[in-house]
Amino acid sequence: MATNLVRHLFGGAARSWARNIGSTAPALGSMTLLLLMSGLVGLAGFALHNLEQVESGQASLLHVYLRDDAKPPDVASLWRHLLSDARVAGVTYVNKDQALERAQRIPGLPQLADATESNPFPASLDVQVKKIDDVAAIDALVRYDVAVDPVYPTSYDKGAYQRIQAVLFGTAVAGFALLGLLGFVAVTVTMNSIKAAIHARRDEITIMQLVGAPRWMVRGPFVVEGAITGAVAGVVAGLITFGLTFAGIAAASGAFTRFAPGITITVAAAAAAIVLLVGLGLGSGSSLISLRRHMET
């Protein structure tokens, strides 16, 4: 029974799909494009999400720069004052040597550090604020303290985090809109290709129905055909997504820079697998909708 089931559903569908490849090609192309875009936009979204997490963490870390001639009792007083504040999660003292060492790890800054004989980087109190919204208040609290550098008191950049969030939100909206449009096109084209297949085989369908073929046996091969289209598109799009990501990671590692936050080979492989699954779902789903609309019971 299982053999017959597989043969009727999958064997017949595979033969029919191969026979009708010409009429399926537009659906295959548009779905591949959609899935490729989905994979790339998905990876970009994941990277942006990670970037937002990093930025959020960095934005809630306030560097309070100390005067070079600040007296230790004044620094200690400021430190205690900050630690006693309920909005502060922790305070770390970073001396000038540590600041220089940290700067040398940032691309571009080692040359600047080496250009001067003295250490230009100030000591600081690194304040981890519990809520990002309280960073401005902490900045206002410490900005005019006697131990703080009056010229460049803190790392606080009003609105920087909000600007990043606005850019990320805009990017996400644009990404979803693009995917929605491509999804609509792919589903429509796939539905039309299944409609054409139903039309081309209407005599066969009628005969099957009249001799008592159950509904799943009549409709099943069309759903499988749609799933095959989706799977093929998914495999192609998944491989391209994986290949492009792999190439990006390899190129970035060669240049000693990071490709995109959080994007690894494992993530790329997972994205390719998701693209394949989405393709399967999209293909079979489009077929089901088309069958409901165009096949009489």
Added chain:
Amino acid sequence: MRPIVEFAAVTRAYGARVALDDVHFELLPGELTFLVGPSGAGKTTLLKLINREIRPSSGRLWVAGMPAHLIKASRVAELRRRVGVVFQDYKLLPRLTARENVAFGLQVGDLRVSDEEARDRSLDALEAVGLGDRGDAYPHQLSGGQQQRVAVARAVVGQPQLLIADEPTGNLDQETAWQMMDLFEDIAAWGTAVLVATHNVEIVTRLQRRVLTLVQGRLVRDQPAGRTGRMAWLASS
């Protein structure tokens, strides 16, 4: 004996036009019955009601133990598997050989039938209709009469309780038409109820079987087997 088909006050209308009007009759197992009447009398509508291609507008209709007037779309296939159908235009699948067409009719109804069993039973059915040596031929390689025989083999291979045929001799010459009728008599002799819609007056009058006569959607005569019908002329109208 329990009827295979039971029409009780069945009416079918297409909009304002009544195609079948208050029809009552029963078909018993092993009975070969002709359905005659002029074009547009409602013969095809009656057959479509039996095969549940359409629903009655009113009345009750039982087919092989199933209430065709009530069953949902999901159970239509089950009903159709109890009814063998022969069409005027054969309706064979062109990509399948004669044997595969017959086996298809079998395996569509029951996926538990193995390939070997399907092959043996379809060859037996083709043998029974006189086409045991043409199993590997495709429909386009067969004559009209041979294609109709394949269609009969497909219709009976699942051993249905009822066989309905819509103008099965319409595309056949007289000699082949008689061969087809011999086949239907054999099938009825096996215990299957056979209902044949036809215009062939010679066959109807010579075979002396039960004749149902439809005129303008009404069953105007139910003539028992063994009598020459006065209204047999209607078959050729």
